[in-house]
Amino acid sequence: MTVDVQIASDCSSLPNSKQLNAWVELATKQRNAVEVVIRLVDEAESAELNVAYRQKQGASNVLSFPYEAPPGLPKEVLTEDTLGDLVICAPVVLRQAMEQNKNLFAHWAHMVIHGCLHLQGYDHINADDAGVMEALEVKLLDSIGIDNPYEN
Numbered sequence: 001m002t003v004d005v006q007i008a009s010d011c012s013s014l015p016n017s018k019q020l021n022a023w024v025e026l027a028t029k030q031r032n033a034v035e036v037v038i039r040l041v042d043e044a045e046s047a048e049l050n051v052a053y054r055q056k057q058g059a060s061n062v063l064s065f066p067y068e069a070p071p072g073l074p075k076e077v078l079t080e081d082t083l084g085d086l087v088i089c090a091p092v093v094l095r096q097a098m099e100q101n102k103n104l105f106a107h108w109a110h111m112v113i114h115g116c117l118h119l120q121g122y123d124h125i126n127a128d129d130a131g132v133m134e135a136l137e138v139k140l141l142d143s144i145g146i147d148n149p150y151e152n
Helices: 017-027 043-054 090-099 104-119 127-142
Strands: 002-008 034-041 062-066 081-089
Touching: 002 017, 017 034, 017 104, 034 043, 034 104, 043 062, 043 081, 043 090, 062 104, 081 090, 081 104, 090 104, 104 127
Parallel strands: 002 034, 034 081
Antiparallel strands: 062 081
């Protein structure tokens, strides 16, 4: 497993690489070898990407960019299952944890797992898909002692 962590945030309350790796591993444990980039950013970069790729204003807690192989690239060139990139906005995660009275460590874990599930094709656009994705998130978080993030 390869997790490339890029820190482009001035926030001081960031998870370390070991924590990020553990959460990616948990969310992708059904795969043999994965490659993920996690970029921790501030609000300006998150907002810029949110407008450019989702046509939505403002910063988002996590943006997921699934990997798309260039046309003609032989599959055997890749040694790992390249999932894609996560862009997580540290100030938004911190603010949400405070506003929702959640443990910061637990909220970070949720955001990484949530993003990794998006990279694997899970979504929450409709109620049925949201139910499947949320149930898996709750199960994975529970396995590491974190309460259901969707309960008040």
